Amino acid sequence: MITNTQGEILAPSIEKLFKKVPLSAQDIFVDLGSGRGQITKQVFLQTEVKEAWGIECLELLHLEAIKELPVSEGRRLNFILGDFLNYSLMGATVALINSACFGPKLLNPLGERLNQTTSIKTVCTLRPILTLTRLQFIKTIRVECSWDSALCYIYQ
Ligand SMILES: C[S@@+](CC[C@H](N)C(=O)[O-])C[C@H]1O[C@@H](n2cnc3c(N)ncnc32)[C@H](O)[C@@H]1O
DSSP: OOOOOOOOBOHHHHHHHHHHTTOOTTOEEEEESOTTSHHHHHHHHHSOOSEEEEEESOHHHHHHHTSSOOOOTTOEEEEEESOGGGSOOTTOOEEEEOOTTOOHHHHHHHHHHHHHOTTOOEEEESSOOTTOOSSOEEEEEEEEBSSSEEEEEEEO
């Protein structure tokens, strides 16, 4: 497994991002590399998504994510401890990847996984994913992160 833990996308930028890329009550959102889980929880609380999943490979961060879980009747918030390359993403419709520190050894197989997961209609990633060929690159949206501002690449 290849991992890197640096940096977070700041909450106001997540709000801005999902106003420009709206999420509906039919959507299942997944944060691939969800860290402390703050984005997964924010999306769960601030949008209508029916499910929000966070997949994180580092146990300490996963344990922090599951400390306080907001509840909302009829909807599901789910944190998974594991490698997102080994976890079935089928059912998810929108994926966010704070991939600023991910290299090609992680991004290339991730693109293949996203190609295979036909339920995913939107991918938001801080680095372009060259192997993601099933969806088209649409635009970039500037986001503020804990280290600097960055471009988020939107594929649909
Ligand atoms: C930059 S942090 C992003 C945290 C959060 N999504 C955010 O944007 O604020 C990237 C996270 O991806 C996790 N990660 C890296 N490779 C992973 C993999 N193969 N499977 C699951 N998590 C991974 C790291 O441990 C790290 O917590």
